Amino acid sequence: MATKVCVTGGSGYIGSWLVRKLLVKGYTVHATLRNLAEDRSKVDLLNSLPNADTNLVLFQADIYNAHEFDDAIQGCEFYKDRVEATVAGVRIIADCCIKSQTVKRLIYTATVLASSPLNEDGSGYKSCMDESCWTPSDHLPLTYANDYVLEYTKAKTLAEKELLIYNEMEDAKLEVVTLLSGLVAGETIQSHLPLSVQVILSPFTGNMFGYYQGLKFMEEVLGSVPLVDIDDVCEAHIFCMENPSMKGRYLCAAADPTVREIKAYLEENHPEFKIDEKEEAEIRGIKCDSSKLKEMGFEYKYDIRKIIDESLECGKRLGAL
Template sequence: MGKQQASCKVCVTGGAGYLGSWLVKKLLDKGYTVHATLRNLEDKSKAGLLKSLPGADTRLVLFQADIYNPHEYKHAIQGCEFVFHVATPQQTASCSHTSQEIVEAAIAGVRSIAESCIESQSVKRLIYTASVLASSPLTKDGIFNSSSCVNESNWTPTDITFNRGFEYMRAYIISKTLAEKEALRFNQNPGDGKPLEVVTLACGLVGGDTLLPYVPLSVEVMFSQLIGKRQTFEGLEFMEEVMGSVPILHIEDVCDAHIFCMEKPSMRGRFLCAAANPTIREMAMYFRQNYSQYQISKEFMGEEKKGIACDSSKLVEMGFEYKYDLNKILDDSVKCGRRLGSVFTI
């Protein structure tokens, strides 16, 4: 571990989630000092998981903060050089907030965190974990525009109506789109003091292993065809409807991409982040060939169509290399599901 890294403090909001916990682990492994936030420090399973990571005893500090009270992040941000804003408000069974409240909280959260970064005088760069779902090539009438490729210039129209999808998915897309735009606004209007660099990483569906004691939602969505689970398969269908394919990437690559964006001497702007863009049909064909003990029924096979590619060459041109391809992402997601039991019967 380099002395330089240990003295470099970085903040991870949502440090106990799927991406957040893997990112905290990687940052500690690289020798950084990490300020991680979670909503409830009394939650023994979440706090305990983070405290058990190698290096946590001397280089991890936990803070309590909720996006609905965004000023709470100030303490965690103070003294850090880099902030990863990973946390996002979501609609869950235990959440009483309306879609509108979720969208407003996501935007206000980003704004307040960016302002705290500027006020801190210590933060150089804010890296926001965005979603490719904010870069849909659909027009507001729900039609794919003629381009056969999605890049950083695409923005999902927020007045769009979808054929499929639950209200919570719509709220998620709108909140991610508007929160990402809000984050990027700080690149144009850096405030009076030290300029803040903002990077947004618009990530595809993430699969692979986890530190959590359960299968994360995005991992289960990844292998939903194999277990024939309608509820999570709808996540894939929705993604294909919004993006024209299913942009995916591995948990190792997504966290490495975040750290890559931090370790660059200077970097700002929007970057799409996806290693592969299969259609649902192509994913089904891979599973059929490689997991022949499972029967994938017709309703989970997807349609034969030409997928729309998500062009993540802007990040690659900066020097980032993806290490995990389509096969490895799917294989490691299945392995994770099997390791954690419950969803797989064989």
């Protein structure tokens, strides 16, 4: 019998790519959406994936109706969560996993924004970013911040900390892995350009909807812009799932350029596009040490060139460039 995996947010950027990879690998996938009746285009996308007719089961589940997750999780060995950015939300999910008595590992798609190497007083950066770094809880004076990104960063940081507590509970019988994913870019199977890809393309497209400001905010908080390709981040989720035993924090980023280095690459290799030039303070560039995941045996297939070039092709294909 095929191993069952539950994926929340199954129609999202990471979720849909991961569901496809799992189906191709022969897993049975339980994917959740907030509203099956209203999300017909999302349902149709997932049902069109390889082996979906035999190995995919869709469930309606909303965190405000926690019991809806019980059926989706029941019988699954692994649970992949990316939707929750609240302490209460991740508690509900973790408790559902424990109650199922079948889920042995919860893999949470965390964000590198929760692992800032900034000093607590905001006076500068540590020498590098690794899994020991936690973003300061106080709202530091950041040039590119706004209330939304500050609250999101704080919420994701607190939610990740809450989940990791379950690794210390002897009676929980649940392993929790948090994958601190860099800015995810590359291709998509969605019909629109994902927000994170729009952020990486913002040196071309400008600050429409605040995307370029988001790129600079990430650099300001982290000292660089950690990047990871959509295919690599999904492979990392599967790697964490297939390991015999695994728990704790893992940074997931293949490259760590500054915004200036991203612009330099674009200008040199894609002169057909005009860079939106701005006078900005230079960031020194803090390295993102993702060696912990690599030491476990994981290998990245996409470097900065492939990530950016694939994102550009995706943007052109979907009419964003």
